[in-house]
Amino acid sequence: MLRIIATRLAQGLLTLLLASVIIFAATEILPGDVAEAILGQNRTEEALATLREEMGLNRPAIVRYFDWLGGMVQGDLGTSLATKRPVADMIESRMWNTLRLALLAAAISVPLSLALGLWSAMRAGGRVDKTLAMTTLALIAVPEFFVGLILMKIFAVELRWLSATANTRPYYDFWENFRALALPVATLSFAVVAHMMRMTRSSVINIFTSPYMEMAALKGLPKRRLVLRHALPNALSPILTVIALNLSYMVSGVIIVETVFGVPGLTRLLVDGVSLRDIPLIQACAMIFGSVYILLNLLADILSIMANPRLRYPK
Amino acid sequence: MSDTSDIVVPRKPTFAGLRLTRTAIFAGSVLLFWLVLALFGPWIAPHGEAEIISGQTFAPIGEGGLLGTDKLGRDVLSRLIYGVRTTLLLALVTTVISFAIGVTLGFAAAILKGWFDIVVSRIVEAFMAFPSTLLALVVIGAFGTSITVLVLTVGLVLSTSVFRVSRALGYDIGVMDFVEAARARGEGTWWILTREILPNSTAPLIAEFGLRFTFSILFLSGLSFLGLGVQEPAADWGLMVQENVGGLFLGSSAALIPAACIASLTVSMNLLVDWFQQRQQGETVLEKIDQ
Amino acid sequence: MTDILTIKHLRVEGHPPGGAYVPIVKDVSLNVGKGEVLALIGESGSGKSTISLAAMGFARPGCRIAQGEVWLNGRDIMALSPRDRHALRGDEVSYVAQSAAASFNPALRIGRQVIEAPLWHGASDAAALTADAVNLYRKLDLPNPETVGQKFPHQVSGGQLQRLMAAMAMSCGPDLMILDEPTTALDVTTQIEVLKAFKDIIRDQGTAAIYVTHDLAVVAQVADRILVLKNGEMVEAGPTDQILHDPQHDYTKTLMAAVRPAPHLVDHRDTVAARPPVISARTLTAGYGTVTVLSDVSIDVPAASVVGVIGESGCGKSTLARVFAGLTPLRKGEIMLDGKAVAPNLADRPREALKDCQIVFQMADTALNPRHRISDILGRPLEFYQGLKGSARADRVGDLLELVDLPRSFASRYPGELSGGQKQRINLARAMAADPKVILCDEVTSALDTVVAAGVIDLLKSLKDRLGVAYMFISHDLSTVASFADEVVVLYAGRVVEKGPSKAVFSPPFHPYTKLLLSSVPEMQQGWLEGVANTIEAKAASAGSVVIGAKGCPFSNRCALAISGTCETVVPPVRELSGGLQIACHLPADHLPLS
Numbered sequence A: 001m002l003r004i005i006a007t008r009l010a011q012g013l014l015t016l017l018l019a020s021v022i023i024f025a026a027t028e029i030l031p032g033d034v035a036e037a038i039l040g041q042n043r044t045e046e047a048l049a050t051l052r053e054e055m056g057l058n059r060p061a062i063v064r065y066f067d068w069l070g071g072m073v074q075g076d077l078g079t080s081l082a083t084k085r086p087v088a089d090m091i092e093s094r095m096w097n098t099l100r101l102a103l104l105a106a107a108i109s110v111p112l113s114l115a116l117g118l119w120s121a122m123r124a125g126g127r128v129d130k131t132l133a134m135t136t137l138a139l140i141a142v143p144e145f146f147v148g149l150i151l152m153k154i155f156a157v158e159l160r161w162l163s164a165t166a167n168t169r170p171y172y173d174f175w176e177n178f179r180a181l182a183l184p185v186a187t188l189s190f191a192v193v194a195h196m197m198r199m200t201r202s203s204v205i206n207i208f209t210s211p212y213m214e215m216a217a218l219k220g221l222p223k224r225r226l227v228l229r230h231a232l233p234n235a236l237s238p239i240l241t242v243i244a245l246n247l248s249y250m251v252s253g254v255i256i257v258e259t260v261f262g263v264p265g266l267t268r269l270l271v272d273g274v275s276l277r278d279i280p281l282i283q284a285c286a287m288i289f290g291s292v293y294i295l296l297n298l299l300a301d302i303l304s305i306m307a308n309p310r311l312r313y314p315k
Numbered sequence B: 001m002s003d004t005s006d007i008v009v010p011r012k013p014t015f016a017g018l019r020l021t022r023t024a025i026f027a028g029s030v031l032l033f034w035l036v037l038a039l040f041g042p043w044i045a046p047h048g049e050a051e052i053i054s055g056q057t058f059a060p061i062g063e064g065g066l067l068g069t070d071k072l073g074r075d076v077l078s079r080l081i082y083g084v085r086t087t088l089l090l091a092l093v094t095t096v097i098s099f100a101i102g103v104t105l106g107f108a109a110a111i112l113k114g115w116f117d118i119v120v121s122r123i124v125e126a127f128m129a130f131p132s133t134l135l136a137l138v139v140i141g142a143f144g145t146s147i148t149v150l151v152l153t154v155g156l157v158l159s160t161s162v163f164r165v166s167r168a169l170g171y172d173i174g175v176m177d178f179v180e181a182a183r184a185r186g187e188g189t190w191w192i193l194t195r196e197i198l199p200n201s202t203a204p205l206i207a208e209f210g211l212r213f214t215f216s217i218l219f220l221s222g223l224s225f226l227g228l229g230v231q232e233p234a235a236d237w238g239l240m241v242q243e244n245v246g247g248l249f250l251g252s253s254a255a256l257i258p259a260a261c262i263a264s265l266t267v268s269m270n271l272l273v274d275w276f277q278q279r280q281q282g283e284t285v286l287e288k289i290d291q
Numbered sequence C: 001m002t003d004i005l006t007i008k009h010l011r012v013e014g015h016p017p018g019g020a021y022v023p024i025v026k027d028v029s030l031n032v033g034k035g036e037v038l039a040l041i042g043e044s045g046s047g048k049s050t051i052s053l054a055a056m057g058f059a060r061p062g063c064r065i066a067q068g069e070v071w072l073n074g075r076d077i078m079a080l081s082p083r084d085r086h087a088l089r090g091d092e093v094s095y096v097a098q099s100a101a102a103s104f105n106p107a108l109r110i111g112r113q114v115i116e117a118p119l120w121h122g123a124s125d126a127a128a129l130t131a132d133a134v135n136l137y138r139k140l141d142l143p144n145p146e147t148v149g150q151k152f153p154h155q156v157s158g159g160q161l162q163r164l165m166a167a168m169a170m171s172c173g174p175d176l177m178i179l180d181e182p183t184t185a186l187d188v189t190t191q192i193e194v195l196k197a198f199k200d201i202i203r204d205q206g207t208a209a210i211y212v213t214h215d216l217a218v219v220a221q222v223a224d225r226i227l228v229l230k231n232g233e234m235v236e237a238g239p240t241d242q243i244l245h246d247p248q249h250d251y252t253k254t255l256m257a258a259v260r261p262a263p264h265l266v267d268h269r270d271t272v273a274a275r276p277p278v279i280s281a282r283t284l285t286a287g288y289g290t291v292t293v294l295s296d297v298s299i300d301v302p303a304a305s306v307v308g309v310i311g312e313s314g315c316g317k318s319t320l321a322r323v324f325a326g327l328t329p330l331r332k333g334e335i336m337l338d339g340k341a342v343a344p345n346l347a348d349r350p351r352e353a354l355k356d357c358q359i360v361f362q363m364a365d366t367a368l369n370p371r372h373r374i375s376d377i378l379g380r381p382l383e384f385y386q387g388l389k390g391s392a393r394a395d396r397v398g399d400l401l402e403l404v405d406l407p408r409s410f411a412s413r414y415p416g417e418l419s420g421g422q423k424q425r426i427n428l429a430r431a432m433a434a435d436p437k438v439i440l441c442d443e444v445t446s447a448l449d450t451v452v453a454a455g456v457i458d459l460l461k462s463l464k465d466r467l468g469v470a471y472m473f474i475s476h477d478l479s480t481v482a483s484f485a486d487e488v489v490v491l492y493a494g495r496v497v498e499k500g501p502s503k504a505v506f507s508p509p510f511h512p513y514t515k516l517l518l519s520s521v522p523e524m525q526q527g528w529l530e531g532v533a534n535t536i537e538a539k540a541a542s543a544g545s546v547v548i549g550a551k552g553c554p555f556s557n558r559c560a561l562a563i564s565g566t567c568e569t570v571v572p573p574v575r576e577l578s579g580g581l582q583i584a585c586h587l588p589a590d591h592l593p594l595s
Helices: A001-029 A034-042 A045-055 A059-075 A087-122 A129-139 A143-156 A174-208 A211-217 A224-263 A266-275 A281-305 B023-043 B076-113 B114-128 B134-143 B147-174 B177-185 B189-200 B203-226 B237-244 B245-250 B258-277 B285-289 C047-053 C082-088 C109-122 C128-141 C157-171 C189-205 C216-222 C240-245 C250-258 C269-272 C317-325 C349-357 C375-386 C391-404 C408-412 C420-433 C450-467 C477-484 C500-508 C512-520 C527-531 C536-543
Strands: C001-015 C024-035 C037-039 C063-072 C093-096 C176-181 C207-211 C226-231 C234-240 C277-288 C293-302 C305-311 C331-335 C340-342 C357-360 C436-442 C472-477 C487-492 C493-502 C574-577 C581-586
Touching: A001 A059, A001 A281, A001 B134, A087 A129, A087 A174, A087 A224, A087 A281, A087 C493, A129 A174, A129 A281, A143 A174, A143 A224, A143 B237, A143 B245, A143 B258, A143 C234, A174 A224, A174 C512, A174 C527, A211 A224, A211 C493, A224 A266, A224 A281, A224 B134, A266 A281, A266 B203, A281 B134, A281 C512, B023 B076, B023 B258, B076 B147, B076 B189, B076 B203, B076 B237, B076 B258, B114 B147, B134 B147, B134 B203, B134 C216, B147 B189, B147 B203, B147 C487, B147 C574, B177 B189, B177 C375, B203 B237, B203 B258, B237 B245, B237 B258, B245 C207, B258 C047, B258 C128, C001 C047, C001 C207, C024 C047, C024 C063, C024 C207, C037 C216, C047 C176, C047 C207, C047 C240, C063 C226, C093 C157, C109 C157, C128 C157, C128 C189, C157 C189, C189 C216, C189 C512, C189 C527, C189 C536, C207 C216, C216 C250, C216 C527, C216 C536, C226 C240, C234 C250, C269 C527, C277 C317, C277 C472, C293 C305, C293 C317, C293 C331, C293 C472, C293 C487, C293 C493, C305 C317, C305 C477, C317 C331, C317 C357, C317 C436, C317 C472, C331 C420, C331 C581, C349 C357, C357 C420, C357 C527, C375 C391, C375 C408, C375 C420, C391 C408, C391 C420, C420 C436, C420 C450, C450 C472, C450 C477, C472 C477, C477 C500, C487 C512, C493 C500, C512 C536
Parallel strands: C037 C207, C037 C226, C093 C176, C176 C207, C305 C472, C305 C487, C357 C436, C436 C472
Antiparallel strands: C001 C024, C001 C063, C226 C234, C277 C293, C277 C331, C331 C340, C487 C493, C493 C581, C574 C581
């Protein structure tokens, strides 16, 4: 088993590397280059040439890639073109906001979806199951900003219970924080819960059709025991995969939510960076998001491997 | 001989008696409605796409235009109608592109196996390592916001999922005995792909097409919402939502109406795909205990 | 004798998803006395499995018990509430499934699953139940009875798992046990030890049992009474002895005849040997990845003759067919068609070579593309090999259908509209369409019902006589091969252990494995099981399992006559005996087992 885990780890690192190549390639293959973007209107041929020399843009792409990668690994994320500040500083101040949002949403959505998914799998075909199925179908089909806007309209505009912008200050007490963050966290959770619940349900139902489940039923065991003691241990592996998949989906959803509710987070930084063609910023943010996603998938894979008794106790 | 005169089991084609449910009919009608609107839009819309009809911006429903006006005083209804065409057309083109790339590569990987499969699968995995929005952001950030870039990027992002589905299908069907029999006969790869594997993949691929189409709409509208998709003054639903968010606090629904329209399109499509796939589901052991 | 179980006028219906209910079991009544074993026999579609589940008041997903009474221990369980009915399962009545994979949850330890039912029903506490379970393991002759409960299902062999299934069913001390084809998936040589274990434990505990199977010889060993079923209805019922030896109903008679066809043993070695081989293999070695499946195999298939290849799971017989067809690459050795060497890879062979050697697969369902009409399936090889098109092609398709005794109108149908036997005939017709010299039949009857299979074998025989085509007939079923083959090759763990004219192979002297194989085929007389399970060979055979890629003789770890020091390390020499027989064994010719 350890060998399989080690292989998986190596594969994960390889994917990470490939991802960095893709990011670098996407941003560096430009019609115009960074020097032009910096000088903007003031560019003359000599100024461009000097700047390029200074910035080392005349070196071959591979050299520049390794330079960038090396810098990344050591913590130097480059300098923003727009603000001239080190990118690392800019990210640090925003990262906590995004992280907090994501962690809160995860803490709520994961247990909720698992419970709902299990419940509707147990009562498959019943009224509760059908209602949940319809609701989640609607939720995943609907664009996230729609959910966010509706929630905003109801709770912030009409009822005025919660805040429409998620700005928090360090001196806020619990309730003020709650008012500010409730809507973005809820919006993010809705979409994720819908996906996760459906996938949990179908993984568990899939297990119900396994032949050993019939045998267990014919031993006279009641439904609850069948689900919890027989189905669940086998469902661990697919469920873990589902969770990882959806947590990484959340990384995508965060972008929209932060925009709708004006959360001063990392994704906002990225979107602004994209509009301004701030290459170093884009590269750094993309790398961070990509790494988180890859690491989450890696974790899920490894946990899946450990949950498989065939691999834990080999012949 | 008992088996030469056996009773015939009637064949069930994919659309056997259609077996439409109420939800399927409802979903289908919604989609049909939007399709008709897309085709005949310009003749139905009361005003032009970018025509400013009123000095009153963010007019509520009923005043100014039938559904109110937007942030520049343009008729929401007309822009909505023009928006259908943009939305549906873009979604269709991107889905078709994703299928062209994904299906070709996916089946090729399943049939050729070996190095080709390993290399392509790794690359696709690396692409899937990004949340799709992020990838689009990076590419658009680098190449700008033209329609071509948009369509190609979204098509590329969608193709990763299509690749996975096609590859899995190719493998599953490729190991069936009738494919082996064709191979043993001496048939070439092209024959096996088009005459043996493809005809057996139509149902799952149709479902996947529906799902990608929906995702494309959501994705494109999300990008427009972020200001990176279709640009002004075109009437795109996602763009309309983003433009008119400011009106929310003024009591205008100019942002909610296009969002609701997007939702109706995607929900209906999802319901339809769900119905298509659900027809094969049966009971489970748990239900039998209660009988 | 009081009846444990009485079923009255049972009717069970089933429906495909979205379709209407059709009857699966129509008006069946039966009873089982205390300590009695009732066998339900029939082919697929007879409803035997469904009836056995109904004894627990259970219907599989997609089915429902529409009518009837099921009296268990004096009360009608169909009249109880679902909850009360469910409470009986695993307590008064228990179930043994067809395969171990269908019984054991791969994520839980075996011991826990074995005692789960009585523990749940409150019979006793965990420690006492575990001790009882260990006793059961001992009675079932399982190795390491104290520790086997700690293992996971994947760590235990198939035969052992099957016996553990019996332990699981017995642990709750049921009054009635339902065994649903528990030995069907096992090799013949493994089946013996399992059957004996089942029989002993049932007698030991005085449990009543319903034994579902399609194998009549197995039934002869374990059942007191037999009930014959067809299409959901009872055909005949009576004591075992009477049904086996003096059946009354026509269907029962057909069943008996199909199970044990008369052997047709050939010893005209000269006429057959004189014909040049159509296809042969010389010192063939092949495998997948790092695993070597076949070692040093040499076979000849003379023109217009039948070479039967027999062996059990893991012997490599399917790989052999695939290597001949060019689907699997070989590592060493060569294949010759009509005396000339052919390229090992499919892609390198000329179309002529491909045409002459055709392969027919075991699973008729997956061997035909469900989206092609029969006319396409049969027409394509005609077009591909012979360039026939249009009406010439359509006519020939009709001819082919007639050749396999199917109506010409089938050409417009899809495979989904055909039965299993009909599909296999189409498979054959497709092979015949190429006008081949040799057809490789890879277990073509193994997935079919006995009666249907007998029909296919008759077809094969008549085609051989009419068209002069040769067959390499691969099977694990000895009696079929014995009735059909001119020459027989016995494979074990990828090596040829014995080959020659069929009569010579099936008469002494034998290779030790051949002897084990032949003695493992259940006879239809009662009492056979006890006799054979206690022999030295049987005990030696169950002491080990199949080892592929062994250094010396692969059978050495299960052979009662193994010469220690030689058999495990040195590859056995091939001895030529009289009558054209060849045996690969270290034992000198006069020491080979005789009977």
